[in-house]
Amino acid sequence: MSAPIAYNELAAKLKVELGDRVSTSDLQSAVLELRAGKGMVLDSADHDTWSVGSFFMNPRVTTAPENAPHWPEADGTVKVSAAWLIEQAGFNKGFTLNGRAALSSKHTLAITNRGDATSADISELADHIVAGVKSKFDIELKPEATFIN
Structure with missing residues (x-):
């Protein structure tokens, strides 16, 4: 069981x-x-699955933004949905800067390789999203992914 x-x-x-x-x-x-x-199981025919999975962690904050899905933590903080923050900051499913790296069309937490993205493309998109969420909510998203040179 x-x-x-x-x-x-x-x-x-x-x-x-x-x-x-x-x-x-x-x-x-x-x-x-x-x-x-959600595109989180590898499928060679589906670019939405060509990702590292959930890219950003749900941040812990003292007060959640209004209407944000959140979960209380034992230390008195609240964990806020990173996907919600990303979407509310204007980054929809499928968002891309250059067509090579994009948010999954199935889940905004996954940054996907559309076929020929470089690590620089992935980092540029991630940094753009982090900056957008920071600007809108004053909350800094942290990557869940591990970067390897």
């Missing part, structure tokens, strides 16, 4: 309540299906 289900989206997919347990095979199937729907 799995650990208790702790995510609303996963519980809904499995048709169970939060805290319920399911078989590990059911859990694996549901997680893979949810991740594939």
Whole structure:
């Protein structure tokens, strides 16, 4: 059996309540299906899956912006949805600066390689998004991805 289900989206997919347990095979199937729907399972025919996965971490702040999805943390801060911040700062799914690197058309947290992006293209897009979110909300996004020269 799995650990208790702790995510609303996963519980809904499995048709169970939060805290319920399911078989590990059911859990694996549901997680893979949810991740594939967001372009987070590699598919050689789908450029939206050519990414490092979720690129930015959900930032912790003292006060969440109005209407922002957020989750209270034990230390009194709140974790805010990075995807929401990105979208509200004007970066829609599929946003690109040069056509080579783009936000996924399925999920704004994934920066994708459209076929011939360089690491500089990825960094330029990430930096542009970080600056836009900082300008709109005074919140600095941090990359979840690890950069290798």
